[in-house]
Amino acid sequence: KNEVEQSPQNLTAQEGEFITINCSYSVGISALHWLQQHPGGGIVSLFMLSSGKKKHGRLIATINIQEKHSSLHITASHPRDSAVYICAVRGSGGSNYKLTFGKGTLLTVNP
Amino acid sequence: KAGVTQTPRYLIKTRGQQVTLSCSPISGHRSVSWYQQTPGQGLQFLFEYFSETQRNKGNFPGRFSGRQFSNSRSEMNVSTLELGDSALYLCASSFLVEAGGHEQYFGPGTRLTVT
Numbered sequence: 001k002n003e004v005e006q007s008p009q010n011l012t013a014q015e016g017e018f019i020t021i022n023c024s025y026s027v028g029i030s031a032l033h034w035l036q037q038h039p040g041g042g043i044v045s046l047f048m049l050s051s052g053k054k055k056h057g058r059l060i061a062t063i064n065i066q067e068k069h070s071s072l073h074i075t076a077s078h079p080r081d082s083a084v085y086i087c088a089v090r091g092s093g094g095s096n097y098k099l100t101f102g103k104g105t106l107l108t109v110n111p
Numbered sequence: 112k113a114g115v116t117q118t119p120r121y122l123i124k125t126r127g128q129q130v131t132l133s134c135s136p137i138s139g140h141r142s143v144s145w146y147q148q149t150p151g152q153g154l155q156f157l158f159e160y161f162s163e164t165q166r167n168k169g170n171f172p173g174r175f176s177g178r179q180f181s182n183s184r185s186e187m188n189v190s191t192l193e194l195g196d197s198a199l200y201l202c203a204s205s206f207l208v209e210a211g212g213h214e215q216y217f218g219p220g221t222r223l224t225v226t
Contacts, residue, residue, distance in 0.1 A: 101154040
């Protein structure tokens with residue numbers, strides 16, 4: 001079983017829809033990252049959070065440490081949001097202090 | 112401020128050869144991490160350097176090695192290349208590596224093809 005599980009693996013939405021991507025993890029963490037990867041490979045860090053909620057424009061990320069779960073929400077989705085979204089967790093210390101990644105969620109937003 | 116740069120961007124090598132990839136972090140960033148991305152395994156952590164010291168290492172064979180220089184630039188080396196080493200190699204830099212981690216800034220990657 002992977003330490004980081006994302007769902008869904010693939011998601012197709014119509015422009016304007018509200019989107020949720022989920023991430024569950026099984027280890028103690030010091031931080032959780034949400035990353036965006038467009039075709040061609042470039043990765044952009046969207047959020048880093050260790051508690052609560054963060055918001056950037058139309059993107060919202062939440063984390064529940066007790067339930068070991070995080071969600072990434074996109075409001076009023078747009079075709080330019082089409083990308084792979086990757087959840088990554090940083091372990092809590094020592095040799096675990098490294099990023100472990102989920103397999104990613106491929107989001108396609110149709111106009 | 113310039114972003115993370117990686118050279119070369121594309122590389123084709125033959126099995127058995129060795130390769131060196133380079134990463135220049137954002138100015139002021141002292142932490143550099145390396146990752147391998149393949150279609151089958153996704154993103155996997157290779158190693159992390161901070162102030163010229165390897166702070167952490169992933170589960171890769173000893174053929175994979177790296178180092179960091181005093182100016183924070185980092186190199187990774189893969190010896191005796193295998194077909195399975197074909198991947199996108201990504202480097203990321205951050206300001207610090209302590210205290211819960213800091214936001215990572217990724218380079219564009221080096222796409223290595225082993226034939």
